Amino acid sequence: MLVVKNLTKSFNSAGGEVHALKDVNMTINTGEFASIIGKSGSGKSTLLSMLGALDVPTSGSIQVDDIDIAKLSAAKQTAYRAKKIGFVFQHYNLIPNLTALENVMLALEFGGMPASKRKARAQELLTEVGLDEDEQLRKPTRLSGGQQQRVSIARALANKPAIVLADEPTGNLDSETGKKIFDLLHSLTRSENVTIIAVTHDMDIAGKTDRTFRLKDGQIVIEK
Ligand SMILES: Nc1ncnc2c1ncn2[C@@H]1O[C@H](COP(=O)(O)OP(=O)(O)OP(=O)(O)O)[C@@H](O)[C@H]1O
Numbered sequence: 001m002l003v004v005k006n007l008t009k010s011f012n013s014a015g016g017e018v019h020a021l022k023d024v025n026m027t028i029n030t031g032e033f034a035s036i037i038g039k040s041g042s043g044k045s046t047l048l049s050m051l052g053a054l055d056v057p058t059s060g061s062i063q064v065d066d067i068d069i070a071k072l073s074a075a076k077q078t079a080y081r082a083k084k085i086g087f088v089f090q091h092y093n094l095i096p097n098l099t100a101l102e103n104v105m106l107a108l109e110f111g112g113m114p115a116s117k118r119k120a121r122a123q124e125l126l127t128e129v130g131l132d133e134d135e136q137l138r139k140p141t142r143l144s145g146g147q148q149q150r151v152s153i154a155r156a157l158a159n160k161p162a163i164v165l166a167d168e169p170t171g172n173l174d175s176e177t178g179k180k181i182f183d184l185l186h187s188l189t190r191s192e193n194v195t196i197i198a199v200t201h202d203m204d205i206a207g208k209t210d211r212t213f214r215l216k217d218g219q220i221v222i223e224k
């Protein structure tokens with residue numbers, strides 16, 4: 001279970017302090033698919049980076065299965081990210097000079113899998129997300145946006161994370177491809193009981209998730 005309590009995040013900028021998150025409270029159960037919606041600048045990406053321990057909150061707590069990740073040392077936060085979290089980004093963030101297969105194998109290497117097992121596991125993951133043998137051997141520029149996002153989903157799931165955090169994973173895709181990507185995330189996480197938290201602008205997609213949270217000026221409103 002993920003329990004966020006009284007979470008605030010402020011940034012100092014030239015124009016003064018920016019209160020990106022103000023007293024956010026939310027609980028997400030293990031295995032739930034939650035969506036986060038809200039206008040540009042409302043704090044969605046800031047919230048995801050706190051949940052993924054990419055940045056530290058100004059105050060408040062983030063309990064993941066009873067561990068407060070906001071209070072971990074930097075080294076433990078790195079370990080938490082590597083072991084527990086899978087990230088999917090709008091711009092895929094694949095390594096351009098590696099093939100799809102090599103991108104996933106690299107994630108497995110970071111996760112500590114022995115070299116002898118990486119290739120077979122990467123092939124299995126990529127097949128699961130719908131890439132054929134030929135596509136698996138291509139570099140990202142020779143894949144469509146939807147295929148690149150499938151690779152990044154395979155990479156995010158490589159080390160069997162407990163939580164997948166996705167920041168507008170369909171933001172660069174047409175709506176039909178976007179829906180397919182969401183359905184894929186849904187089915188893969190459902191079968192493994194992975195919690196998924198995805199930022200989206202697409203209300204059709206948000207409507208299909210278990211829970212929806214709306215952020216407005218750094219504050220959360222539960223929609224369902
Ligand atoms: N590193 C930073 N330094 C200063 N201000 C920041 C920083 N990161 C975010 N902000 C500010 O915090 C607020 C929330 O930003 P955030 O990126 O979380 O919004 P968002 O909801 O993800 O928007 P978008 O839909 O455009 O991606 C904005 O006012 C933004 O300018």
Ligand SMILES: [Mg+2]
Pocket residue numbers: 044045046167
């Ligand atoms: Mg954002």
